[in-house]
Amino acid sequence: MSAALKLSSLALGASARVKDFPRSGNTFVRLREMGLLPGTMVTFVRAAPLGDPLEFKLRGYHLTLRREEAEQITIEA
Amino acid sequence: MYALVGNPNCGKSTLFNALTGLKQKVGNYPGVTVEKKIGETYSQHGKAIKIIDLPGAYSLAARSPDEAVTRDVLLGRRADTPQPDRILCIVDATNLERNLYLVHQILDLGRPVILVVNMMDLATTSGIQVRVGRLEQELGIPVIACEAVNGKGIVDLKLAMSRVDLPLARHSWDVPAAVSSAVAELQASLTDNDGRSPLVARAEALLLLTDFDTVRVAGSTPLCKRTTDILAHWQKHWEAEGTDWAGTLVGSRYAAISVLCADIVQQAGVTGPSASDKIDAVVIHPFWGWMVLGGVMTLLFLSIFTFAEIPMNWIDSHVASLATWVKVAMSPGDLRDLLTDGVISGVGGVLVFLPQILILFFFIGLLENTGYMARAAFIMDRLMSRVGLNGKSFIPLLSSYACAIPGIMATRTIEDPKDRLVTILVAPLMSCSARLPVYLLMIAALLPGDAVPVLTKVGIMLLMYVLGTVGAFGFAWLFKRTLLKGAPPMMIMELPPYRLPRLRDVALQMFERAGLFLKRAGTIILGISIVLWFLTTYPKHPNPAATSTEQIAQSFAGRAGHLLEPVIKPLGFDWRVGIGLITSFAAREVFVSSMGVIFGVEGSENETAPLRDALRNATWPTGVALFTPLVCLTLMVYYVFAMQCVSTVAVVKRETNGWKWPLFQIAYMTGTAWLVCFVIYQTGRALGY
Numbered sequence: 001m002s003a004a005l006k007l008s009s010l011a012l013g014a015s016a017r018v019k020d021f022p023r024s025g026n027t028f029v030r031l032r033e034m035g036l037l038p039g040t041m042v043t044f045v046r047a048a049p050l051g052d053p054l055e056f057k058l059r060g061y062h063l064t065l066r067r068e069e070a071e072q073i074t075i076e077a
Numbered sequence: 078m079y080a081l082v083g084n085p086n087c088g089k090s091t092l093f094n095a096l097t098g099l100k101q102k103v104g105n106y107p108g109v110t111v112e113k114k115i116g117e118t119y120s121q122h123g124k125a126i127k128i129i130d131l132p133g134a135y136s137l138a139a140r141s142p143d144e145a146v147t148r149d150v151l152l153g154r155r156a157d158t159p160q161p162d163r164i165l166c167i168v169d170a171t172n173l174e175r176n177l178y179l180v181h182q183i184l185d186l187g188r189p190v191i192l193v194v195n196m197m198d199l200a201t202t203s204g205i206q207v208r209v210g211r212l213e214q215e216l217g218i219p220v221i222a223c224e225a226v227n228g229k230g231i232v233d234l235k236l237a238m239s240r241v242d243l244p245l246a247r248h249s250w251d252v253p254a255a256v257s258s259a260v261a262e263l264q265a266s267l268t269d270n271d272g273r274s275p276l277v278a279r280a281e282a283l284l285l286l287t288d289f290d291t292v293r294v295a296g297s298t299p300l301c302k303r304t305t306d307i308l309a310h311w312q313k314h315w316e317a318e319g320t321d322w323a324g325t326l327v328g329s330r331y332a333a334i335s336v337l338c339a340d341i342v343q344q345a346g347v348t349g350p351s352a353s354d355k356i357d358a359v360v361i362h363p364f365w366g367w368m369v370l371g372g373v374m375t376l377l378f379l380s381i382f383t384f385a386e387i388p389m390n391w392i393d394s395h396v397a398s399l400a401t402w403v404k405v406a407m408s409p410g411d412l413r414d415l416l417t418d419g420v421i422s423g424v425g426g427v428l429v430f431l432p433q434i435l436i437l438f439f440f441i442g443l444l445e446n447t448g449y450m451a452r453a454a455f456i457m458d459r460l461m462s463r464v465g466l467n468g469k470s471f472i473p474l475l476s477s478y479a480c481a482i483p484g485i486m487a488t489r490t491i492e493d494p495k496d497r498l499v500t501i502l503v504a505p506l507m508s509c510s511a512r513l514p515v516y517l518l519m520i521a522a523l524l525p526g527d528a529v530p531v532l533t534k535v536g537i538m539l540l541m542y543v544l545g546t547v548g549a550f551g552f553a554w555l556f557k558r559t560l561l562k563g564a565p566p567m568m569i570m571e572l573p574p575y576r577l578p579r580l581r582d583v584a585l586q587m588f589e590r591a592g593l594f595l596k597r598a599g600t601i602i603l604g605i606s607i608v609l610w611f612l613t614t615y616p617k618h619p620n621p622a623a624t625s626t627e628q629i630a631q632s633f634a635g636r637a638g639h640l641l642e643p644v645i646k647p648l649g650f651d652w653r654v655g656i657g658l659i660t661s662f663a664a665r666e667v668f669v670s671s672m673g674v675i676f677g678v679e680g681s682e683n684e685t686a687p688l689r690d691a692l693r694n695a696t697w698p699t700g701v702a703l704f705t706p707l708v709c710l711t712l713m714v715y716y717v718f719a720m721q722c723v724s725t726v727a728v729v730k731r732e733t734n735g736w737k738w739p740l741f742q743i744a745y746m747t748g749t750a751w752l753v754c755f756v757i758y759q760t761g762r763a764l765g766y
Contacts (some may be wrong), residue, residue, distance in 0.1 A: 005686065023321045026140070027567050029287065032327040033136040035175040049363045050459035053468075053568045056684040060205070061171035064455055066462075069569075 005077055006026055007069035008054065010044040016075040027069055035059040042075070078127040078237065082147060082183065084176050085133035086245050086448070087169035088195045092225040094582055096235070103589055107157050110489065110732050119158065119714035122237035130159060135175075137182045138287040141465060141492030149297040151186060152281055156298065160435050163243060163280070167193045167223075170200035170207050171574065173342055177334045181250070184216075185283060187276035189243035189516035192220045193234060197353025198300060199574065202352075204345035209612045217247035225258040226579055248280075253329045255320055256286055259311040266304045286311075287323050305365035325629055341478055353448075353574040354639050360452050366711045370456060373449070374475065378438050381479045381510065388432035400410035414612060426664050427599045430480065433510060434594055437483045438587040443470065446578035447588075450490075464550050465557030467568060470500040474549065478542075482728050484543045486590065487730075495561045499553050501732060505725055506549035508542050508717060509663040518669050522687040525708035526681055527679070537713075545717045548749070597722035597731060605663040605723050613660070626677040634659060648715065648754040649708040649762075651697060661721045668716075711754045718750035 010016055018040045023032065024029050035058055045055040045062065054066045078295045083089045093101075097116030102641050104113045114130035131150055132143035146155075153160030159606045164183055168176035173194075183192060213220040219237040223230035237243075263282035267273045273281060285308055308639055350358075359365045373435040400417045407413040444450040450472055458468030481504045491497040520537050608705075612634040623734030629635050638655035645655055650703040660671040665715055669688070676691040695703040720726070720743045729739040 008742065013315075021321075021324065023319070027569065029138070029323045030140055030216075030567065030569055031326070032500055033138065033178060033287070034571075035178070035331065036326075036637050037328055037331055044362060046357075048361065048459060048547070049366045050456070052459045055455070055572060059174045061175060064150075064458075064568060064570045064572060065395070066458075077611045 002072040006071050007042065007044075007056075007075050008067050009072040010042070010075065011045060014048065016077075019074045022072050027041060028070040028072075031065065031069070031073075034063060036063065036073075040070045078159065078161045079127060079163045080151060081128055081130045081165045081167065082151070082179065083133060083167035084135055084179060084571075085145050085169055086132075086571060087176060088225045089130065089133060089167050090586075091579060091582055092167055092195065092223065092231075093357045093686050094585060095228055096128060096224050096232050098528070100398065103593075106155070108734065109142055109146060110734065111143055112305075112489075113158070115492055118235065121236055121335065122239065124239075126238055134179060136179055137284050137285070142494065143489075143492070145297070148284070151183065152284075153279060154297045161188070163189045163191070163238075165191050165193060165238070166598070167195050170222075171203055171205060173207065173337055174331070174334055174338050177337070178330060181330050181334060182280070182284070184246045184248040185250075185280035187245060187289075188761065190218050190246055191234070191237050191625075192216065192218055193223050193230070195223045195225050196227075197222045198224045199576075206343040206345065208343070212337075215247075215337060216477040217244055219243070225575075248745075250330070250333055252283070253325050255315075255325055258609070259307075259322075262307050262311075263304065265314070266307050267300075270301045270303045283326065287326050294361070307505070310703075316591070334671065343521045348468050352572065356575050357452070357572075360449070361456065366452075366456055370453060373444070377475070380440065381433050384634055385432040385436055386686065389429055391423070392428050392431070396421060396428065400425075411614070414614065415607070418614075419610035419666060420603065422611075423603045423663070424599070426606065426667070427602045428594070429733055430511075430594075431591070433456065433479055434483060436585060437479050437592050438590045439471065439583060440584045441476060442583040442590075443578065445490075446576065446583055448575045451572050454570065455572065462568075464554040465496075466500065467493065467496050469570075470553075472494065473500055474504060474507055474743060475506040477509060479512070480509050481505040481507065481725050482594055483590070485732055486593070487729050488726070493567075496555075498733065499556045499561050501729055502556060502738065502745075503549040503553045505610075505720055505722070505742070505746065506545050506552065506718065508545040509722075511722065512541070512668040512716050513538075514669045516713055518672070518688065518692075519709040519713045522692045522704050523706045526531045533547065541713055541717050548718060552745070554658065595729055600662055601724045601727045609660050609663055609667075612637070613656075622678055625674050626686055629656065629674055644751075647759065648751065648756045649711050651703060651704070653695070654703075654712065658715075658719075658721075661716075662723050664724070665716060665721055705766070707758060707766040711758045711761075714757055715750050718746055718753060720750075721747035 001006040005016070007016075007018070018036060018038050020038060021032065021051070036056075040058055045057050047054050048064075048065075051067075053066045054070055056063050056065070081089060093114065093116060096118040098118075100118075101114060101116040105111065111132055115132065116128050117125050118128060120126050129150070131147040132145040134144040136144070137148045137151065139148045149155045150158050150161065164186070166180045166183055168180060180190075192212070193213070194209055197207070197680070200207060202438070204232055205224070209222045210221050217265045218657075219240075221230050221237055225231070228373045249253045260279065260282045263285060264275070264278045265280055267274055267278035271278075283303075296721075302545075306329050312322070335579065360369050400421045401412065403417050403421065406415070441450075444453070453471055454468035456468070457471040461468050461470055469486070473484045473487040473491070475484075484504045484507070485501050488497045491500060516538055517534075520534055524533060557706065613629050613632050615632060618631055620627075634656050635652070638652035638660055641655035641658070642650075642652040645658070652674075656675060657668045661668045672692065673688055673761055676688065676695060691703075692704045697703055726739045726743065730736060730744060733739065
């Protein structure tokens with residue numbers, strides 16, 4: 001698990017496929033409903049000027065989420 | 078009746094306005110502060126069709142009161158709103174997949190659905206092609222391509238809506254095996270015990286299984302115990318098994334959607350950065366982003382404090398001439414005084430602020446509809462989360478610098494009820510523009526000499542603003558730590574592409590909100606003005622030739638001031654200031670005119686000089702000066718913190734559905750004001766000021 005790449009570590013402008021999601025938590029169910037699912041292609045657009053939250057592009061739209069949430073989502077290398 | 082549903086930011090309001098024109102009625106769902114919008118449009122044959130505009134939702138598994146209302150109305154759970162017979166789903170062509178998630182859930186309900194694919198023009202610009210005809214074939218329901226902003230497709234839509242026979246969707250979706258037995262059980266219980274029709278029962282069963290924490294709002298009929306027991310049983314079962322029950326359903330829906338979209342959506346290769354992307358490169362730039370934000374804020378305040386001046390002065394003079402006319406036209410007496418000093422000055426007091434309020438609502442509407450509001454929340458989120466708030470609290474708090482009432486009304490965009498409540502509780506601490514006349518008067522009295530150097534004036538005012546801001550954030554932090562402790566808010570937010578809104582829609586929104594403001598604040602201020610007029614006029618001085626100063630001294634208000642004096646004396650205030658504090662309940666700036674009356678200075682609103690001098694000469698019975706620099710400062714600080722404006726209290730009551738929080742707000746704010754002023758005054762005295 002420690003070797004798994006996290007969504008928060010994605011480089012600026014880089015894309016990756018989502019691998020795994022925490023099972024529980026309001027936030028993560030909502031994220032999934034918004035289209036961020038295992039297997040979804042995600043691009044890291046930018047971080048906010050103060051470093052948090054992060055902006056991603058997926059399924060044709062832009063989504064923001066906090067760094068601490070992105071840290072719990074793993075991506076495929 | 079048609080229900081109009083869709084994701085936020087997909088042009089739903091524009092479509093609603095295009096269909097209904099001005100034939101809209103805006104109200105509230107009883108028990109919830111969510112807007113209820115019902116409008117009427119006309120079919121091909123001229124028959125009236127009712128449409129209810131439901132709050133934007135990403136999913137029927139509600140995460141906010143807004144979404145809860147949408148869900149409840151569609152499921153027929155609300156006694157005050159009949160279940161709509163037909164549903165109008167609006168989706169955004171530029172990101173069809175996510176938009177179709179809600180549609181997928183709605184198709185479960187088994188109602189006739191018309192799908193509107195909006196923003197076709199924006200899709201074309203981004204190189205996205207949507208095969209509308211194919212979609213219609215696949216789903217089996219009417220699919221209309223639309224550009225609501227330009228009015229394209231509206232005619233076709235009305236044609237489809239007029240159809241007597243609307244086909245039901247070809248929607249067969251296999252529930253994943255892991256949850257299918259749970260669905261069956263829940264469906265059975267819902268049909269038998271909660272009285273749902275089988276289709277709705279299945280839809281609701283599926284919803285319950287994606288709804289981690291069912292958001293319930295007032296007015297929604299609860300489920301019976303058997304159903305909740307079954308749900309709890311299965312949830313425990315899956316928890317033990319380690320099955321991701323919620324995620325399974327969501328994944329299954331998206332799998333079906335992806336298959337559908339593969340067939341109907343064609344992206345013309347990889348296009349370069351869109352116009353929105355280019356704008357965002359500046360707007361959310363680590364450096365330029367701040368410049369833009371600062372520019373927007375400056376523009377906001379400039380328009381409120383300068384552009385609004387001309388209409389404000391215009392209204393002021395007309396109200397004054399109306400009062401003069403009445404004075405001339407009527408014979409002297411109490412009724413005339415009631416009209417001029419009570420009603421006209423009261424109504425005038427509200428009307429004078431109308432230009433500012435309108436500008437504020439227009440600005441907020443513009444920020445919302447262009448998409449900048451989301452960027453502002455994105456940028457400020459880190460700072461706001463330091464005190465436990467969400468970036469979405471930024472604009473409401475910022476607006477409160479002009480007037481807390483629109484700011485509090487703007488908190489509706491905040492999904493988390495606790496965050497919303499905290500924002501509402503601290504918003505009045507942001508020094509609103511009504512405090513300015515008080516600050517200006519005190520600064521004039523505080524500083525020696527005739528002319529106050531601009532820099533000093535600005536400096537002291539800035540100090541007051543900073544004090545208010547620090548207070549607001551400080552209390553927000555405190556409340557989120559103690560009273561309203563909750564999980565740190567989610568910051569899952571869509572950054573919609575920049576759109577040029579139709580000015581007509583923004584204007585309509587502005588007038589709607591301003592109308593609500595006038596209804597709420599206006600009636601309260603009018604009522605209080607009359608009451609205050611009464612309190613300052615009666616009982617009448619036995620000597621009819623008494624000065625207004627003597628008159629007010631022995632009126633009810635004067636007696637109240639005397640009663641109040643022991644409480645405010647430790648702050649350096651006497652009974653006359655006490656009267657001013659009481660009259661400020663109508664509106665804070667009434668303090669100035671009250672001081673004018675008490676110290677016998679006429680026309681004190683327009684020139685501070687005579688009043689300032691009167692204040693400087695005022696003394697305690699012992700001969701000690703009343704308005705020493707220390708007292709002036711203390712008074713200003715009192716106005717920073719104290720909760721006075723009754724209109725704000727009324728709006729808070731409305732937005733929190735009860736008296737508990739407004740009363741708490743009055744208590745904590747006024748208590749803080751007293752304490753801080755006590756410390757300032759007593760320390761100042763001890764230091765020899």
